Amino acid sequence: MDYSIVATLGPASSSEETWLAMAEAGATAFRLNTSHLSLDEIDAWMIRLAAFRLKFGIWLPVVLDLQGSKWRLGEFLPFELKEGKLVRIVPATKAQIPDALPVPHADFFRAVRFSAKEILLNDARSILRISSWDEDEVVARVLLGGWIEPRKGITLSGGDFRTEGLCEKDRAILQRIPSEEWIHFAISYIKDAMEMEVYRSLMGEERYLIAKLERKSAVEGAKSISQHADALWLCRGDLGAEQGLPAMAELAYGFEMNLGEFKKPVFVAGQVLEHLTHHTTPTRAEVVALYQAIKAGYAGLVLSDETAIGKNPVEACRAAAMFRSFQPATGSRDG
Template sequence: MPRRATKIVATLGPASSAPEMLEAMIRAGVNVVRLNFSHGKAQDHIDRANLVREAAQRAGREVAIMADLQGPKIRVGKFAEGKVMLEPGATFVLDASRAEPGDVHGVGLDYKELPRDVKAGDVLLLNDGLIVLAVDAVRGEQVHTTVRQGGELSNNKGINKQGGGLTAPALTAKDMEDIRTAMSLCADYVAVSFPKNATDMEMARQLCNVAGAEHRHKPGLIAKIERAEAIPRLEEILAASDGIMVARGDLAVEVGNATVPALQKRMIKLARAHDKVVITATQMMESMITHPVPTRAEVSDVANAVLDGTDAVMLSAETAAGKFPLETVQEMAKICEAAERAEHVELDADFMGQTFDRIDQTIAMGALFTAHHMGAKAIVALTESGSTALWMSRHRVHIPIYALTTKVSSQRRMALYRNVRPLLMDTATDRDTALAQAESHLKHRNIVSAGDVYAITCGEPMGAPGGTNMLKICRVD
């Protein structure tokens, strides 16, 4: 089992859908597979989820599935020739009422609300900010603009407004349908695109819980931070979510590229402080879509996210459509491991001035502190929901955390937690028997051997959620 703490999220696509390739990627270090609901039909996602579960079983690993919702389509329509070349200084009309294909003078809109969301003086960024349009006037359904930065504009390219402010709801009718599909395949996480506030996340949770009820399934919810409006509301969004994704693409277009690195650091820090998970995403190994090795800048980017404390780093087109999906995962795993070796552990400083009002949280922190100072080989949490393992994973400690659970759903969800290795174990209801079973489980997997010290936490009575109230330090006979 790899000793890497940072988890890898890989997006499934044509390049990675063959069973052999998927299995090889899981063996190379993929912990979470992302299904991108912007592409494909419901049955495609169900088939791919089955592929993931089968490949994970063959590889002997537990892998989480994340369903990534498309969110609102804030895009231009189609062009008669498929694309146009916009020259700087030219006028260009975005027309919500236009039905015919676009040309060099203007184009229709998928997003019909645009004329109500913008005014003269606003700046629109198209195709990930490569094309810049200045709004001159809004007349009825038409937004009249002047091309400030030109280039090629093709069908259905995205539109952002500089500084944010587009009113599109985070959840569309398609997303609601996709949530039903995601729940039918028991996706462990659902990623919500473009949430503006906590209400968007609360609505998504309600929809997931209703759709998941018949499957007795509740997913973890990830808020993708990609709108300028989400930044001042980060804390309320975090409170309503199980984690966040630093979605650097759309976010950079709205707030400016230069602002993103500091925001990334702030988001990772905030998520950890609130006991939530965080995924860093977008263009991490972009050059590996076409090249077998990453650039030095990409290596630094991945390593910096690891040093900032991200739970996971994410691959998008690199594994979905790239030429080197397996090599990309292998390279990313190597970078994460090297960065982790250089990490500085400051557990004592972490706990200075900290107070805990929950017994289970206090036990989790006590286990970390004791194991760190005793040089323990492992920290073990017998956990039903996974919350003890989550709390432990919020602090840097160079000791692997093994979470033993009886629930497959908890095991899969914990696949995203930094430095947590979730294992499935049928535990007895009797405490002493359960502790003996846990040790034999660790010995069987060569995690501990004679003479090793490990810390173990559990709850009495056994199996009660939120009941972790015991810490034991053991030496293996």
């Protein structure tokens, strides 16, 4: 079994020396989160990665992670969300307001009424409780504070209302990036097979497409979605933010029990080895979970903060690869 490790690139892993060391440590693909990069920055990364492949003869694919219908904060000066304080969430089209959070998605404001009135930021690292709202502004109280920066994810818990589709930036990326075998695309916040079929039709059969399962409907409809995708990623961060942690665990467990039904590779993502973001070794719980993922039949995993901003991205890749030689357990879960 060739257990794959997708390593996200970022400030901590921006040099070709680090890329080489990560590949030698076990990384089998690199990922760029395009939501955190400008179009020019994406071009610059891709030029450097193409040159790296030729220079060292290391033919790792690169996954460009598209925003899809995922909501993200707009541009603002970073500030601290203080517990107990009120914060305003406003359309990004408004003039910048100090200590307000701009959201460049009109459907977010319409979706509030269908939600549990709780806002989760940056994979639930910060939590807000909505006090009042209309289609032009939301006022919320900070329940769990912390430092907040531009372009972080924003989720409404208990709701599934949003407008599906590629954003303008995603479409621009597809126009600028050539259709080459080593360039893969992951699409965030897929709702169902019908949406994925639209993307396949739009992007063509030649592009390698990954469907990110971050919504309940996507997890439950994963088998149908897989008919239009080359691979699936179970992304537990946004799934947990939208559904709550107990429901996320239940969905992930049920999904994992049926991995043998999929004819496409399935990866697990979301705090796989989160401890390595700030430390040099994983926790025992992470090691056990990693072992269980391999035995369950996952084809690989996706490292995010661990390699993008972590203290030691090379060690994160090495830790992720420690069980590479293991085979999935025999039985119904492997088909």
